[in-house]
Amino acid sequence: MERMPKWADVALVPLMSLMLAFAISALVIAAIGENPWAAIRTMVTGALGSTYGWGYTLYYTTNFLFTGLAVSVAFHAGLFNIGGEGQAALGGLGVALCCLFIPWPHWSLALIAATLSGAAFGAAWAALPAWLQARRGSHIVITTIMFNFIGASLLNYLLVNVLKPQGSMDPATARFAPEVRLPGLHEVLAVAGIPFSKATPVNVTLLVGLAACVAVWALIWRTRLGYEIRAFGKSEKAAVYAGIRPVRITMVAMLISGGLAGMMAINNVMGEAERLVMNSVEGAGFIGIAVALMGRGHPFGVLLAALLFGFLYQGGAELALFTSIPRELIVVIQALVILFTGALDDLVRRPVAALFRLTRKETR
Amino acid sequence: MTLMKSLSGATAALALMAGAAAADPALVIDLGGKFDKSFNEAAWNGAERWARETGGTYKEIEMQNEAQREQFVRRMAETGANPVVVLGFQNMATLDAVAPDYPETKFVLIDAVVDLPNVRSVVFAEHEGSYLVGMMAALASKTGTVSFVGGMDVPLIRKFACGYAQGVKAVKPDATVIMNMTGTTPAAWNDPVKGGELTKAQIAQGSDVVYAAAGGTGIGVLQAAADGGILSIGVDSNQNHLHPGKVLTSMMKRVDNAVYDAFKAGTALETGVVSMNLASGGVGYALDENNAPLVSDEMKAAVDAAAAKIMSGEIVVHDYTTDDTCPAATF
Numbered sequence: 001m002e003r004m005p006k007w008a009d010v011a012l013v014p015l016m017s018l019m020l021a022f023a024i025s026a027l028v029i030a031a032i033g034e035n036p037w038a039a040i041r042t043m044v045t046g047a048l049g050s051t052y053g054w055g056y057t058l059y060y061t062t063n064f065l066f067t068g069l070a071v072s073v074a075f076h077a078g079l080f081n082i083g084g085e086g087q088a089a090l091g092g093l094g095v096a097l098c099c100l101f102i103p104w105p106h107w108s109l110a111l112i113a114a115t116l117s118g119a120a121f122g123a124a125w126a127a128l129p130a131w132l133q134a135r136r137g138s139h140i141v142i143t144t145i146m147f148n149f150i151g152a153s154l155l156n157y158l159l160v161n162v163l164k165p166q167g168s169m170d171p172a173t174a175r176f177a178p179e180v181r182l183p184g185l186h187e188v189l190a191v192a193g194i195p196f197s198k199a200t201p202v203n204v205t206l207l208v209g210l211a212a213c214v215a216v217w218a219l220i221w222r223t224r225l226g227y228e229i230r231a232f233g234k235s236e237k238a239a240v241y242a243g244i245r246p247v248r249i250t251m252v253a254m255l256i257s258g259g260l261a262g263m264m265a266i267n268n269v270m271g272e273a274e275r276l277v278m279n280s281v282e283g284a285g286f287i288g289i290a291v292a293l294m295g296r297g298h299p300f301g302v303l304l305a306a307l308l309f310g311f312l313y314q315g316g317a318e319l320a321l322f323t324s325i326p327r328e329l330i331v332v333i334q335a336l337v338i339l340f341t342g343a344l345d346d347l348v349r350r351p352v353a354a355l356f357r358l359t360r361k362e363t364r
Numbered sequence: 365m366t367l368m369k370s371l372s373g374a375t376a377a378l379a380l381m382a383g384a385a386a387a388d389p390a391l392v393i394d395l396g397g398k399f400d401k402s403f404n405e406a407a408w409n410g411a412e413r414w415a416r417e418t419g420g421t422y423k424e425i426e427m428q429n430e431a432q433r434e435q436f437v438r439r440m441a442e443t444g445a446n447p448v449v450v451l452g453f454q455n456m457a458t459l460d461a462v463a464p465d466y467p468e469t470k471f472v473l474i475d476a477v478v479d480l481p482n483v484r485s486v487v488f489a490e491h492e493g494s495y496l497v498g499m500m501a502a503l504a505s506k507t508g509t510v511s512f513v514g515g516m517d518v519p520l521i522r523k524f525a526c527g528y529a530q531g532v533k534a535v536k537p538d539a540t541v542i543m544n545m546t547g548t549t550p551a552a553w554n555d556p557v558k559g560g561e562l563t564k565a566q567i568a569q570g571s572d573v574v575y576a577a578a579g580g581t582g583i584g585v586l587q588a589a590a591d592g593g594i595l596s597i598g599v600d601s602n603q604n605h606l607h608p609g610k611v612l613t614s615m616m617k618r619v620d621n622a623v624y625d626a627f628k629a630g631t632a633l634e635t636g637v638v639s640m641n642l643a644s645g646g647v648g649y650a651l652d653e654n655n656a657p658l659v660s661d662e663m664k665a666a667v668d669a670a671a672a673k674i675m676s677g678e679i680v681v682h683d684y685t686t687d688d689t690c691p692a693a694t695f
Binding site for chain 2: 056059060149152153155156157160161164166167168169170171172175199201268272273275277278279280282283313316317320321327330
């Protein structure tokens with residue numbers, strides 16, 4: 001396996017897994033009596049064939065970018081943070097409180113404050129599981145997933161009993177002031193003279209997400225802290241021997257991870273809904289795990305994987321709109337992609353690695 | 365790309381023309397899915413009934429996530445569908461944003477009020493219907509303890525619970541009403557196993573009538589009640605037939621009628637607030653051959669008398685959602 005060239009590891013194997021997933025999806029679509037070719041065409045044109053489609057695709061991409069980066073950072077420290085869902089939900093609370101109760105004069109100030117507030121709330125929600133892992137050895141997988149439910153309950157309570165405007169049926173906060181409305185991507189692109197659909201939720205948060213990609217790359221591969229995180233993730237014993245403190249790295253990695261997940265809320269809460277609704281995260285925290293796995297923990301890979309899942313979400317919506325393919329099948333397609341790129345990774349990797357070993361021997 | 369664009373433009377224009385020729389109504393189903401054996405399914409049944417009776421066709425779309433609310437309602441309006449029926453109080457903000465952009469299209473919002481000239485808001489008096497089934501629960505109970513299983517702890521479900529508790533207390537002021545909610549995530553609307561467990565716990569606490577207002581979770585509540593030898597009360601649709609002789613009654617919320625009426629009115633739909641209460645037959649309790657042996661003449665007389673008093677305004681059932689408080693229960 002070691003001898004597989006890097007390009008095969010990062011590009012060929014995921015691509016082949018993806019092809020397998022789509023091939024099986026096509027079989028399933030054919031099995032229920034629909035035309036798989038037409039279905040794929042609907043998905044591609046619906047998600048990528050117009051700036052409208054791109055707008056939605058990029059909106060979902062932005063969500064998955066943050067949660068994918070969150071999972072990646074924890075991964076590098078050998079920690080499996082599956083609490084992105086709860087951390088992003090709490091991030092939403094941070095963003096909502098910041099936007100509701102402070103009269104911001106301009107959206108740019110509000111964006112900075114909301115980003116910090118969302119990150120702080122998300123990080124705080126990751127802090128306790130991190131501390132339990134670092135000090136008590138309580139497994140992070142168990143504690144973070146439990147914190148997802150605690151987070152959902154907390155938000156449920158706050159929205160129904162505290163933050164909901166009186167007399168409203170909807171368990172959601174009031175709408176934020178118009179001053180904190182984030183400009184859509186079409187307004188950003190209009191500055192450069194590029195026309196873009198106005199009716200989509202994609203907004204400046206996408207740029208924040210891209211900046212976060214660069215920042216995470218710099219952190220992991222260009223700083224001392226990043227080196228410590230990676231060293232700790234590769235081998236705890238060796239890291240300790242080199243003078244790296246496990247408690248500190250566990251805490252720091254999880255705080256960064258939770259903070260990134262929390263930052264997702266500026267996209268869905270501040271950018272899209274402009275209020276905090278119940279269940280605002282909607283599984284983006286879990287999709288982030290698949291995105292991080294597929295992206296091999298590298299920010300550029302995460303970006304591509306997030307784009308793929310954004311495409312699946314928007315393409316799936318178009319499929320539901322314009323064909324009689326039931327929405328459950330779209331979940332099946334997404335599940336197949338996750339299955340093949342995540343769980344069944346070795347299914348493709350082993351034969352490919354064997355093939356490369358074979359060709360190496362022949363050339364020698 | 366340009367070819368793709370002009371192609372999709374052409375199909376959109378075609379769809380618009382088709383829409384202008386014969387405006388099909390559309391049904392936008394909220395998160396939770398069509399076959400929830402409850403609210404969404406009732407709406408879908410109303411649409412199907414309209415299609416069967418008139419031979420007409422309608423468009424339908426199921427949402428999968430929050431970001432699709434505006435997207436799907438907008439798309440439906442753009443295909444020329446008219447009227448567009450949107451289910452669920454969560455879509456208040458959706459219609460606030462979308463409806464003004466399509467002044468020629470009529471929208472129908474079910475379960476919440478949006479004050480716009482091209483929107484009909486249909487609201488149900490669930491508290492009135494729940495009051496009546498609460499009275500029946502108290503009359504049928506031998507232990508003096510009855511219970512309630514809700515889906516998620518949201519204002520709408522508190523409205524059901526509050527009406528129920530008021531009905532129970534109206535008959536037996538010292539009765540105990542046990543209340544439980546299934547969960548805090550949307551999975552709570554479709555978790556029959558948890559619903560059954562909650563019901564068993566309530567039976568252990570002495571409850572002998574349980575009212576479920578929990579979507580698909582209610583199936584588990586009714587099952588556990590039938591297995592545990594106590595009575596249950598169904599919700600939204602008539603669920604008496606699920607366990608004949610073991611379901612005391614069902615609180616009917618005629619979402620199907622609301623959708624049917626809207627489809628039937630077509631583009632001539634009158635907008636404004638439509639109140640589906642006891643007086644208009646929008647809510648009520650179900651009586652059929654499955655529960656006839658359970659409902660005594662005295663019980664029926666008492667409930668019908670109360671219904672008449674509610675309609676005349678002599679009894680005012682408090683609506684939780686007006687001021688977020690309930691005189692008969694605490695949450």
